[in-house]
Amino acid sequence: MIISSIVNKEKVSIDSRIKILWTPSNKEFENFVSKLNVDLVQFEQIYYGNSFANIIVCNNKIDYYNQCFNLSRKLHLPVLLIDHNVKNPLFDNEKIKTYDHFPCMHHVCISKAISDSWSLNNTQILSYNHQDKDNINIWQNLLYQISKKVFKI
Secondary structure: OHHHHHHHHHHOOOOOOEEEEEOOOOHHHHHHHHOOOEEEEOHHHHHOOOOOOOEEEEOOHHHHHHHHHHHHHHHOOOEEEEEOOOOOOOOOHHHHHHHHOOOOEEEEEOOHHHHHHOOOOOOEEOOOOOOOHHHHHHHHHHHHHHHOOOOOO
16 A cells, blocks of 8 residues: 555646545535545545545544544555634643644644634644635645655654
C-alpha cells in the first residue's frame, strides 16, 4: 500500500482528480467538495483494497483522529484536518494537544471563530462557497498542494 501511495503521488497533476480518503462531515461541505476535481473514497474501500487515496481529509478530529492518524502513518498519506465546529467548553484541553501530531498535516478552520475557540495559531482560515469561483480555486489548489506533500515521520 505504501508503494501505491508513492507511485500515485507522482502521477498527480494540477488537472488530475484527487482521491480523498473522506471522513463524514456536514452535507453542505461534502456537496461543496464533491464539486471540485476529486473522488471521495470511504475507509472501507481502502481497507478492502478496492481503491487508493492521495490524501486524507479528517473532518472531525474528535471522532476520527485515531483512525486518520493510523492510516496516515500506514499509507504515508498527508492529512488535511478541517475544523467545522466551535470547541465545546467541556472538552479536555490536554487532549487537544495530541491532535497536532500528524506526520504530514495541513490544518484549516472554516471560520476565525472556530480557530479562536480551539486556540489555534498556525491554522489557515478558509470558508467554502459554491458561488465563489476564487474560493473554489483556492480549495482545489490546496488539495493539489497537499497531495504533493512529501510524507515525513
